[in-house]
Amino acid sequence: MAEPIIETSHLTKSFKGFKAVDDISLRVEAESIHALIGANGAGKTTCFNLLTKFLRPSDGTIHFKGRDITSLKPDRVARLGMVRSFQISAVFGQLTVLENVKLALQRHRGESYDFWSSVRRLDHLRGRAMELLADVGLTDAADTPAAELPYGRKRALELATTLALDPEVMLLDEPMAGMGTEDVGRIADLIRSVSRGRTVLMVEHNLGVVAELCDRITVLARGGVLVEGDYATVSRDERVIESYIGGAQHA
Ligand SMILES: Nc1ncnc2c1ncn2[C@@H]1O[C@H](COP(=O)(O)OP(=O)(O)OP(=O)(O)O)[C@@H](O)[C@H]1O
Ligand SMILES: [Mg+2]
Secondary structure (H helix, E strand, C coil), X not given: CCCEEEEEEEEEEEECCEXXXXXXXXXXXXXXXXXXXXXXXXXXXXXXXXXXCCCCCCEEEEEECCEECCCCCHHHHHHHCEEEHHHHCCCCCCCXXXXXXXXXXXXXXXXXXXXXXXXXXXXXXXXXXXHHHHHCCCXXXXXXXXXXXXXXXXXXXXXXXXXXXXXXXXXXXXXXXXXXXXXXXXXXXXXXXXXXXXXXXXXXXXXXXXXXXXXXXXXXXXXXXXXXXXXXXXXXXXXXXXXHHHHHCCC
8 A cells, every 4th residue: 555645543532521533543645535524523624623733632643744743733734735725715805816826825935024015016926826826717817806706716716825835735624515516516627636746635525526536535423434445335335324314414
């Protein structure tokens, strides 16, 4: 088996005795698209928060690229190359789409800046920013204030600002949430194209999207790993059918 880019061992998070994540040993292969699925409350978001160090584990370890990151701070982990989409995707509504991407690029390069005066001084980043906008299909919206974008295109902008950081691993928590069918297809294509040469770990409730996009799927239930495998394996597992559909009814 190839060396995993993310590996957790016995990862556990308790909230006052309640184990939201319970003894999860997860391996994510480099350059794969890996899904975390499971009913509401299964522990998916908590798992993301542990990986990006927004939460401190109660037990267990996390390795990233062979290095123990269990006690690192969130910004260190982001700088090592594991980035969660909302982490940097605080999109500024009053700035244009292009300005938002230029700002994200500038922050990535660690150039010092004074927010308002510098927005106009980012012309040297225009070329790269326009490439990123082309990657996510937003070339025509470059000069539109971000607040005026329809929902699906705002998510595309979020992806562009995430890509501006050039992360090795992107964590996407329900990237399709709240989208209509048309947008779902577009964002799925987008995720596939931006995943080239990167690793994507995503939480997604839309099983059609998971089936189409993901190389590997880990199904969580009550904080633990229920089943892991490719879509064919996971989707015919009785426990998954029961737990997932049973849980979804409470959504
Ligand atoms: N900060 C917290 N304090 C106490 N309990 C928490 C906290 N965060 C999460 N939980 C609990 O941990 C469990 C797992 O929550 P989590 O948000 O990880 O689920 P999820 O799989 O992302 O669910 P969803 O599909 O609804 O997003 C839930 O029972 C939740 O109520
Ligand atoms: Mg969640």
